Amino acid sequence: MAVIKWRDSYNTGVEQFDTEHHKIVDLIEVLFLAVRNRNDSEVEKAINELIGYTEKHFAAEELMMENAGFPELEQHKKEHVRLARQAKDFQEIQHGEMSYAQVREFYHFLREWLVDHIVGCDKKYGEFMADRPSE
Ligand SMILES: [Fe+2]
Numbered sequence: 001m002a003v004i005k006w007r008d009s010y011n012t013g014v015e016q017f018d019t020e021h022h023k024i025v026d027l028i029e030v031l032f033l034a035v036r037n038r039n040d041s042e043v044e045k046a047i048n049e050l051i052g053y054t055e056k057h058f059a060a061e062e063l064m065m066e067n068a069g070f071p072e073l074e075q076h077k078k079e080h081v082r083l084a085r086q087a088k089d090f091q092e093i094q095h096g097e098m099s100y101a102q103v104r105e106f107y108h109f110l111r112e113w114l115v116d117h118i119v120g121c122d123k124k125y126g127e128f129m130a131d132r133p134s135e
Contacts, residue, residue, distance in 0.1 A: 003111070004025045016064075017064075028111060047090070047106070051088070061122070083117065090102070
């Protein structure tokens with residue numbers, strides 16, 4: 001059973017980022033399974049992979065928004081910084097042996113943040129891109 005059920009309403013309409021959002025959901029799923037299986041090395045690997053992938057994804061989104069002249073770029077970047085900081089905090093706790101309750105909290109945070117961010121923020125650039133006259 002998937003832990004995050006993807007809904008059509010989550011799609012931004014920007015194909016590359018929709019694909020990447022799906023990949024992030026998959027990585028969260030891997031983390032969830034590792035936590036459920038109580039596999040410490042898998043949990044560590046899954047968190048690192050998720051953070052690494054998300055950082056690249058944010059950078060790609062920011063570049064696209066910048067190139068497109070998206071007016072809410074700065075605000076969007078701040079959201080990315082906030083998530084990255086929170087994720088790093090969890091990663092540091094994890095180095096000092098994160099309890100399973102903490103990893104679960106991290107996973108819930110990611111799930112909510114991802115969905116809220118996509119629906120609340122990423123869809124705005126999707127609308128902006130869709131409204132742009134084609135070049
Ligand atoms: Fe974003």
